[in-house]
Amino acid sequence: MAAPHDVKIGVIGGTGLYKLDHLEIVDEIYPDTPWGKPSSKIVIISTHTGLKIAFLARHGEGHIYNPSEIPSRANIAALKYIGVQVIIAFSAVGSLREEIKPRDFVLPVQVIDRTKGIRPHTFFENGIAGHASFADPFNEKLGKIIASHASALDNATLHLNKTLVCMEGPAFSTRAESNLYRSWGCDVINMSCLPEAKLAREAEIAYQMVCMSTDYDCWKTDIEVVTVDTVIQNLRANGENAKKLLVAVLGDVETAIKQDGFKDVRGPMKYAVITDRGMWTEDAKKRLEYLLPGYYT
Numbered sequence: 001m002a003a004p005h006d007v008k009i010g011v012i013g014g015t016g017l018y019k020l021d022h023l024e025i026v027d028e029i030y031p032d033t034p035w036g037k038p039s040s041k042i043v044i045i046s047t048h049t050g051l052k053i054a055f056l057a058r059h060g061e062g063h064i065y066n067p068s069e070i071p072s073r074a075n076i077a078a079l080k081y082i083g084v085q086v087i088i089a090f091s092a093v094g095s096l097r098e099e100i101k102p103r104d105f106v107l108p109v110q111v112i113d114r115t116k117g118i119r120p121h122t123f124f125e126n127g128i129a130g131h132a133s134f135a136d137p138f139n140e141k142l143g144k145i146i147a148s149h150a151s152a153l154d155n156a157t158l159h160l161n162k163t164l165v166c167m168e169g170p171a172f173s174t175r176a177e178s179n180l181y182r183s184w185g186c187d188v189i190n191m192s193c194l195p196e197a198k199l200a201r202e203a204e205i206a207y208q209m210v211c212m213s214t215d216y217d218c219w220k221t222d223i224e225v226v227t228v229d230t231v232i233q234n235l236r237a238n239g240e241n242a243k244k245l246l247v248a249v250l251g252d253v254e255t256a257i258k259q260d261g262f263k264d265v266r267g268p269m270k271y272a273v274i275t276d277r278g279m280w281t282e283d284a285k286k287r288l289e290y291l292l293p294g295y296y297t
């Protein structure tokens with residue numbers, strides 16, 4: 001069945017960014033994917049230039065899912081199904097560096113996976129094994145476009161080329177863990193980048209996470225350790241800046257899509273399957289037809 005929309009830009013809102021209330025809503029859809037329903041309805045929004053974007057609240061309306069419970073496969077599959085080629089994903093993060101102050105923004109270029117294997121994290125299982133390349137987890141072109149609009153932020157610095165560590169949660173880190181991540185060269189920490197970014201790669205969607213610093217986690221001994229309260233206080237300011245940054249970047253992202261600037265993202269998954277062709281199960285082929293039509297028929 002054909003998707004009800006063809007929207008090329010997806011936006012995933014994290015903690016504190018549950019809607020884009022300054023833009024016009026034109027529709028809401030709630031696709032049933034082979035991996036279930038997404039976290040929330042996908043809201044189709046029209047910008048003041050008439051560009052349509054798809055917004056999805058990662059933790060659901062009312063923040064009902066903890067990070068380990070987020071139906072990331074359904075989220076990514078649903079966005080892909082409606083035509084999304086590019087995802088800008090917002091996330092509240094703890095800062096592991098003095099110079100990344102609460103309310104600053106960060107564009108990571110690398111991520112370290114400290115989730116515990118309890119989250120469903122691949123589309124390639126149960127009948128088709130496949131392996132995506134993930135050396136550079138974020139899309140460089142998209143990152144550069146976003147970086148070029150740093151001046152859209154009010155009273156906040158955009159830090160570039162940083163390393164994110166994604167932990168399981170939901171409890172925050174111990175001080176020993178926080179210091180360990182610092183010693184590994186990590187700059188910011190969250191609980192939501194993975195498997196989202198890996199699944200976007202498998203779905204052949206260009207993906208960049210935009211991190212919004214809310215706290216200094218617990219490594220810094222001269223201030224209070226992170227609590228939900230600290231995160232929420234800083235999120236109010238971050239949310240406004242997130243919307244400003246988003247509005248600023250959309251035009252350039254649209255132009256890049258029109259010029260087929262993300263074409264490198266499409267294609268690799270055709271050759272990522274290692275299971276013998278004759279062994280692909282009908283179920284697996286049907287599931288993957290939803291995600292990557294024509295690849296495994």
Ligand SMILES: CSC[C@H]1O[C@H](OP(=O)(O)O)[C@H](O)[C@@H]1O
Pocket residue numbers: 013014015016058059066067090091092093169190191192193228231
């Ligand atoms: C409420 S603090 C921990 C929570 O905040 C971040 O969420 P998101 O990435 O969706 O903005 C972090 O990853 C944790 O899930």
Ligand SMILES: Nc1ncnc2[nH]cnc12
Pocket residue numbers: 092093094095167172173189190191214215216217218226231
């Ligand atoms: N300190 C922290 N650790 C993990 N996720 C976070 N999200 C916001 N602050 C965080």
